[in-house]
Amino acid sequence: MKYDVIIVGGSYSGMAAALQLLRARRSVLIIDGGKRRNRSASHSHGFLGSDGVDPAELARVARAQLEAYPTLTWQDDDVGRASGTMDDFQVTCGDTIYTARRLLLAIGVSDRLPAIPGVAERWGKSIFHCPYCHGYELHRGRVGVIATGPMSIHQAQLLPEWGDTTFFLNGTFELDQAAEDELIRRGVTIETTRIRQIDGSADVVLSDGRRMSFAGLFTAPHNEPSTPIAAQLGCEIVETVMGTQIGTGEARETTVPGVFACGDAARMPHSVSLAVGDGAWAGAQLHRSLVWPAS
Template identity: 35%
Template sequence: MVVEVVVMTEELNDDHDVVVIGGGPAGLNAALMLARARRSVAVVDAGSPRNAPAAGVHGMLALDGTPPDELLERGRAEVRGYGGEVLAGEVVTARRERSGLAVRLADGRAIRARRLLVTTGLVDELPDVPGLRERWGGDVLHCPYCHGWEVRDRAIGVLAGGPMSVHQALLFRQWSADVVLFTHTAGPPTDEEAERLAARGVDVVDREVVGVEATEQRLTGVRLVDGTTVAREALAISPRMTARAGFLADLGLHPVEHPAGVGQYLPCDELGRTEVAGVWVAGNVTELSAQVGNAAAAGAATAARINAELVTEETDRAVAAGRSPFSAADEARNCELVLGNRRHGL
């Protein structure tokens, strides 16, 4: 007996108006707008949100403190409620086809669309200091607007590691009177920076950091290269931020260095268009400092612009068809005549 084995790849041969790559706040809000505009839209999400370690999303009106996974699940349900698709998968390549654009997933599935909206966000590259990764998103943090309230009035350290470190220390001074800037390997601040830090009561420790000390529940200190420890209850860092966009290489689209020197991003115009026709971006993949609310708003705005572009394209096509010397009815009659002649051997 021969058993035929059929491998199901779930090849998606139907075309979509828009494929959104990335299912975070920017991508889901864009998909929601497009689905409500009666566009066929599919969201492909790899399931690795940047803010997964955080206990809650903050600074979102009426949603402050909502756990990130709960916010995304609610967003996915809303998109599906309007007929949009939300697919679990990782996009590995994107290419141009005669009919538009196509993306291929790691499991072999392919999806085609007239437009691509990339909302894959970014990856935080943490400083190479033991102990930071394990506490990232808790008492090792980055954004004061996202987590400053949660560490207010605590002993806060700021680990220098980028061009914005002094600014970051001065920002955290708004949430606590006890802030220490660790220069680590960045070297001492300039005279002007030192004056500004001193004016706000921010101490500077000009030594390399080699680790953090903590109990299971909380951070307790920052360990220096000379063996001493400075007691701290929270540590702010400046990770290098890199756009998740390697899958766009076949389209000739690559992340570039951000002008502020904080990482790599995908440039676009003020509407969200990239230099590659049909490919749009929104959220942290192009705006590295965007919070959840900003990213969601950008997704909605970019979705509206994509829909407007598609409407214009469809209208232009309809106008061109109306100006054609042959109407649709004429074309149908001509086809019937040709088929009839073939049947009669003419």
């Protein structure tokens, strides 16, 4: 069977795209490896109508709603390879090859976290990237920001909205005078001593032995698409201030005709709300490409 669309990635953006296509009565295959980016988080915030809901429950309900549509096929699997051209794409999972007229890459990103002992174990639990998603629940307690590069300055400037903020440069770069002045104006404490480890819930242990306790920590990981599928297909991969992402146009089509991309792998900043909106737009635009293919 040749599907109208294969969606690689069944998290929030992929499911939002699928919903538009299924409601247009198109045949859709979702292939998903089950590794949601926010799988470590116990609550998702900032998504209208579902604020504070367990993200696993959001995903479960969404999948159940999609499975009510008869033109959906869902395959729990990892994609090994993708190839082909407009109207004739092939996606390989193990020994099985699926074909489709269009591809949508909703593959999410991999987070490259600071190489500090204790960070990875607390990611999504007491160390976060998005203050709009997690800042309110810290109840204006002390907040730490772990720098990953110059863009972390903006994160440190923003975080005082949620609590007294300490900015840990951790040897990643040197502040210029203008940035230092602005941080001080915002009430941010600047700490230049390197971090030895993260301990307890959100305790920062410095190389000189000092321990500083926080309600929560924030950092901006470097991102890249979670699989090499886009590159395999020949899609443009673009540099961003936070890493790399799949290049797309306004209609969410990549540089390869017939291949679309949405969600965290194709846009920034990142949140559940933005991923859902981006997926809905991508699904509608992809559907239009099936109705009115480019000549």
